[in-house]
Amino acid sequence: MEQEFAGRTVVVTGGSRGMGRELVHAFAARGAAVVVASRKLDACEAVAAEVTEQYGVRALPVAFNASSWADCDELVETVYGELGRVDVLVNNAGLSPHYPSLAEVSEALFDKVIAVNLRGPFRLTAAIGTRMAADEGGSIVNIGSIEAIRPGEHALPYAAAKAGLHVLTEGFARAFGPKVRVNTVQPGAFLTDISDNWMPGLREQMEANVALGRCAEPAEIVGSVLFFASSSSSSYATGALLRLDGGWR
Template identity: 80%
Template sequence: MGKEMVHAFAARGAHVVVASRKLENCEAVATEVAETYGVRALPVGFNVSSWDDCDRLVETVYAELGTVDVLVNNAGLSPLYPSLSEVSESLFDKVVAVNLRGPFRLTAVIGERMAAGDGGSIISIGSIEAIRPQPHALPYAAAKAGLHVLTEGFARAYGPKVRVNTIQAGAFLTDISDNWPEGLQEEMEPKIALGRCAQPHEVVGTVLYLATSASSYTTGACLRVDGGWA
């Protein structure tokens, strides 16, 4: 979904930062975006689970671009495990670090700067798992549920100049879905009102709504984009 969002922002004239663990992937997307739309695209390699990396990312972005108008927390990690009792401490900690700790740090530091400046919008990509947790993804669900608390708390902390919202994403066909247990997609789709899982680009409309003045009175909200999950 991240690549789709980057293209959507760049297509509307925004300078973008492409930040992820694999720098070479970020560089490829940044080059493609810059050549296609004529905007500045800054690739940054960083590990969202690292507090220090989050801080370095913020310093790099402000040094290069001067300001941040929109932050999208899009990191996600949901590894498979044999059973709940076999979830290791390291796996649990890693899932929480990527899905909750990193977004907390980035939102805290960038949100503070936004509030001291001209304001902005912060959007986190959550999951329907946060309110409908499944046994195969409980650590992930718990971490994403934590985003709900952060969303309302940060909205209060940094309002009125900063809006903070979360998208509760349903079953999107992304790199995470590539690791779903066999048969899970076929099991889920009959429970979805639209009868299918989502393609990555189908989150873009909601992201743009939350990023722009179209959502000027929306903050502290968790919006479902799940195709009508029953």
């Protein structure tokens, strides 16, 4: 496989499982040093060991809670202290807890969802983007959701946070241009280990809502992130939002 990201450092939040793990493997396979940032250090260490053994790249596991402002700052200091630079940041960490009804959404649940899906990406992008802009530049890729424009009652706080991520995408693109590009991939339903725990019938329900009639495979999402991360492939793309939802109705 072409070593497209050799010599580059890529930070992936929520990198220990699901789409984050898929992204860590994809960047490592293309030569990048990868930072696996997620809540459980042992899970991060396991993924870091996988990619080091499989691809021979450096992998730095970091315990990180996206809802914590302090953890965002500590992640930045750790990465720059250990690796000296960040070329690509992928804001992938996300959270959408179930709730019985809209009236029963608690203040704590609402605040947690906003903190993980919006506040964390804001702080990380502000801190890393500022350093990128002062150095050689870089690319920041946000992982959004179709919920941001097709919200359902089962995930309204999450949908609101992801809609806010669209605003941050364009705002940061303007703030940090021309050296830093900021873009968002907006997936629909996709299949990873997390989807194995979906409620019975949920997959069939979602697949009935898309023109392609199926959920996405991880590689179908990963490719778009690699596209935005690569300065050679997407050098004129910033502030952009790419729907990748199979034609969600």
